[in-house]
Amino acid sequence: MSNVVTRFAPSPTGFMHVGSLRTALFAWLYARKHGGRFILRIEDTDKAREVEGSIPHIIESLKWLGIEWDEGVDKGGPHAPYLQSERLELYRSYAQKLLASGYAYPDPYSEAELEGFRKQADDEKRPFLFRNHRPSLIDAWDGTKPLRFKAPRIARYEWNDLVRGPLSAGEEAIDDFILIKSDGYPTYNFAHIVDDIEMEVTYIMRGEEFISSTPKFLSLYEALGITPPAIATLPVILGEAGTKKLGKRDGAKDILDYRADGYLPEAMMNFLALIGWNPGTEQEFFSKAELINAFELERIQISGGQFDEDKLLSVNQHWMRQLTDEDYISRGSLSAPDLEKLKKIVPMLKERAHTFNEAKEMLTGELSCVFSEPTLDPKELVAKEPQDRPGLTKQALETLLEALKSLPEGLSADEVKVALMPLADAEEAIGKGGRGAVLWPLRYALSGQVKSPDPFTLVSILGPEESIPRVQKAIEFL
């Protein structure tokens, strides 16, 4: 059994977007690749920012994508509970430990006093550091004041990042941050470290916004006398504009909106994995199993990557095409007045649609002619009639009508083509554009659309039975 333990630890402050999901994906991939464990922990230590319904939403998003966890909220496990708000006793006991060893002290200042210190530092154009204001007399901690960490070592910190290699920060990155807030909840800085220790997490994967605070975490581990886990910094995902980190405020979409828009989770996973990681080969499409197999920390990108919806569309189309026709209909929740005909046109949908929403639009739009008789515009019907051959359209349709009458049921599009194409070719031989003068009216008579599948396919799907009346109706216009 491997000792790899990774986690995803979101705060329940709203929906999941592609940025947070990608972080979860990489942590999960790494655990799976190495036969380790993956934990889902919820960091709900800020009750003011908490958004109702976030936790089920997070769970649903992860499950949709196909990420499953070995321990976590909703599932339990050896380190339960997995909700930080239910672990307050644990944080308090760690706080007592730090207090006892002299690495914590209650913050004696009022908010106004603190504000004064900040302003003073600002006026003097130097960074504000709380550790410059450590009180000389340390009161007992009664829980009403915030508890601060007393950094054991004011020094330059250097560490190794699994993705970026050696990183470092000067001593101004070290400060006496708050461990326990005055409301009794721990801060993120404190709680996540306690939990990672208690849950035996061995690899931490997170976004680059945490690089600057890493020295703080390291000094806390130091005060606790514990070796920190390995850290891998993931590149950010940028919004379409390409400058800012993708976030909720700049229009990042809820991941479940992609589900609603008819994207496949396997496509989303494939696409997300390739932002900020690549296998070093020219392979572009990866199933879940292939991703797990190919995933390597060493091949994670350093610089941020932009989210390109066009590429997602193309990846999605690829995975939609991999589906069997039955799966295509069921996973796309496709419906139509005639199920048998729907089954027949799935290949056409696969050819055209990039998402299931597009497929649905086609069923009620350009492909609706398959299910119901179109209304015709006589002008469009003769759109391809050569100027010098008036009446050709009518003549062609009448010829086609006879041919259709002798056509057996159940022919494939190719077979229909073999039967009807010679009629078009005969006209083509007479004058140029003659083929179009025959096939366009046929296609239009059957579809009522300027853009549609070819007439042979339409005849094959509709059968002579439905095709004949449509052609007759068209002839009546002429």
Place this chain on the structure above:
RNA sequence: GGCCCUAUCGUCUAACGGCUAGGACGGCGCCCUUUCACGGCGUAAAUCGGGGUUCGAUUCCCCGUAGGGUCACCA
């Protein structure tokens, strides 16, 4: 502003210090074709700038420049 990080086609990216800097998405063109879509073929398109080190730099070092992150009783 302090500290930190980053930099290859428009985008995602490949390239032990060594070929005409490769692929994918998108673009454009041609072919296929009655239309649309699909497909096939082709094409344009990049190493941020300046110095070093080296026989040789996209790659290593320094300086600029640009972008980003972070400096909370948020996570």
